Amino acid sequence: MSEFGVHSEVGRLRRVMVHRPELSLQRLTPSNHDELLFDDVLWVERAQYEHDKFDSVMRERGVEVFLLERLLAEALEASEPGRRRLIEVAASEYTVGVSLVDEVRQLLTDLKPDALAAHLIGGLTVAESGLDVGALRSSSLPAAAIDDPSMFVLPPLPNTLFTRDSSCWIYGGVSINPMYWPARRLEAYNVAAIYRYHPMFADASFEFWYPELGDEGRFEAQDFGRASMEGGDVQPIGNGTVLIGLSERTQARMIELVAKQLFAKGAAERVIAVVMTKDRAHMHLDTVFTMLDRDAVTLYPKVMDNVRAISLRPGSAPGTFHVTQEKDFLSAVADALGVKKLRVVETGGDAYQAEREQWDDGNNVVAIEPGVVVAYERNTFTIAKMRAAGIEVLPIEGFELGKGRGGGHCMTCPLLRDPI
Numbered sequence: 001m002s003e004f005g006v007h008s009e010v011g012r013l014r015r016v017m018v019h020r021p022e023l024s025l026q027r028l029t030p031s032n033h034d035e036l037l038f039d040d041v042l043w044v045e046r047a048q049y050e051h052d053k054f055d056s057v058m059r060e061r062g063v064e065v066f067l068l069e070r071l072l073a074e075a076l077e078a079s080e081p082g083r084r085r086l087i088e089v090a091a092s093e094y095t096v097g098v099s100l101v102d103e104v105r106q107l108l109t110d111l112k113p114d115a116l117a118a119h120l121i122g123g124l125t126v127a128e129s130g131l132d133v134g135a136l137r138s139s140s141l142p143a144a145a146i147d148d149p150s151m152f153v154l155p156p157l158p159n160t161l162f163t164r165d166s167s168c169w170i171y172g173g174v175s176i177n178p179m180y181w182p183a184r185r186l187e188a189y190n191v192a193a194i195y196r197y198h199p200m201f202a203d204a205s206f207e208f209w210y211p212e213l214g215d216e217g218r219f220e221a222q223d224f225g226r227a228s229m230e231g232g233d234v235q236p237i238g239n240g241t242v243l244i245g246l247s248e249r250t251q252a253r254m255i256e257l258v259a260k261q262l263f264a265k266g267a268a269e270r271v272i273a274v275v276m277t278k279d280r281a282h283m284h285l286d287t288v289f290t291m292l293d294r295d296a297v298t299l300y301p302k303v304m305d306n307v308r309a310i311s312l313r314p315g316s317a318p319g320t321f322h323v324t325q326e327k328d329f330l331s332a333v334a335d336a337l338g339v340k341k342l343r344v345v346e347t348g349g350d351a352y353q354a355e356r357e358q359w360d361d362g363n364n365v366v367a368i369e370p371g372v373v374v375a376y377e378r379n380t381f382t383i384a385k386m387r388a389a390g391i392e393v394l395p396i397e398g399f400e401l402g403k404g405r406g407g408g409h410c411m412t413c414p415l416l417r418d419p420i
């Protein structure tokens with residue numbers, strides 16, 4: 001068995017990457033949380049406690065849990081070129097300004113790997129940076145514009161918590177995702193550094209579905225074309241099929257790019273694009289649909305009853321596609337999985353309760369093995385229905401973690417998962 005690869009949504013989860021809440025979340029304030037895609041500020045110590053419990057639930061079930069910040073620090077420690085490259089892209093003309101590039105790159109270079117990783121995720125304020133703003137005022141516009149030492153030289157990336165989105169494994173390879181909102185775009189550089197330079201990955205063999213190896217320039221190109229894809233839309237359900245939500249965050253043109261790579265390597269033979277309405281409450285496919293078992297799914301009917309499914313298969317010539325409209329989404333998924341009919345657990349409660357539980361990630365569960373999922377305990381109506389359907393539910397607290405609008409599925413980036 002290879003060391004990395006995700007061959008289903010519910011096969012045994014063996015290795016996963018998560019992110020323990022840290023400095024970036026301490027930077028959330030009432031005035032910036034909207035822009036940073038959180039619905040409130042968090043009690044960070046409690047979020048850490050909740051996250052630690054989540055990790056233990058997975059570890060007790062035999063999952064090997066890797067922490068993103070640790071992997072990043074280890075990658076920066078292990079690879080001098082990697083460290084240089086990440087500093088270059090994090091502190092560029094576009095992120096800090098022409099006049100500050102050299103200064104900021106130098107002060108990042110002086111940081112030890114642990115501190116560098118902490119600030120690449122947590123952000124770096126003027127006060128923390130030690131920049132001599134007074135001396136720079138006459139030669140630098142960004143420095144002259146600084147009027148508060150709590151301003152950011154590097155922005156915090158609080159959505160790093162949702163490791164599902166910035167990168168996602170599809171069968172034998174990974175996609176490092178160009179993300180939709182500016183608040184999340186820089187996350188891709190940190191995860192790219194992990195996959196390129198951490199010894200655990202550098203020594204392993206796997207594909208890069210996006211961007212192609214060594215083509216980090218494709219992230220800069222994104223700023224013009226604005227094609228984006230986020231991992232919360234991507235589900236490699238097994239049997240050579242991948243579901244990809246065509247949501248607020250993921251466009252058809254980006255799905256084609258990834259599908260082309262998958263088909264060229266024979267890694268998948270069908271992509272089912274799921275055309276969804278665009279809304280904050282269901283920004284990704286996995287906020288309204290996740291798998292529970294080989295033949296069971298949970299979904300929020302108000303959204304999923306109205307999606308359109310379109311299958312993409314390799315065309316007759318390399319690099320071309322054969323596209324067909326599906327009769328409906330669930331029968332397309334059942335067909336792809338080779339099951340007669342899927343068992344469906346809808347969001348629980350009356351219309352009000354269901355809408356509230358969807359908002360609190362009631363349908364956003366992560367499977368540890370077939371029929372065993374982790375869910376936020378507050379979603380009592382949906383959990384009751386899952387249990388009635390024979391699903392083993394491992395409840396976790398999520399009062400703080402949930403404020404960013406993501407549950408167990410969003411907070412996990414599976415690195416190794418068995419087929420079904």
Ligand SMILES: NC(=O)NCCC[C@H](N)C(=O)O
Nearest residue numbers: 037162232284404405406410
């Ligand atoms: N896969 C997911 O649905 N992830 C949740 C992402 C929440 C985050 N605050 C965001 O808006 O991007």
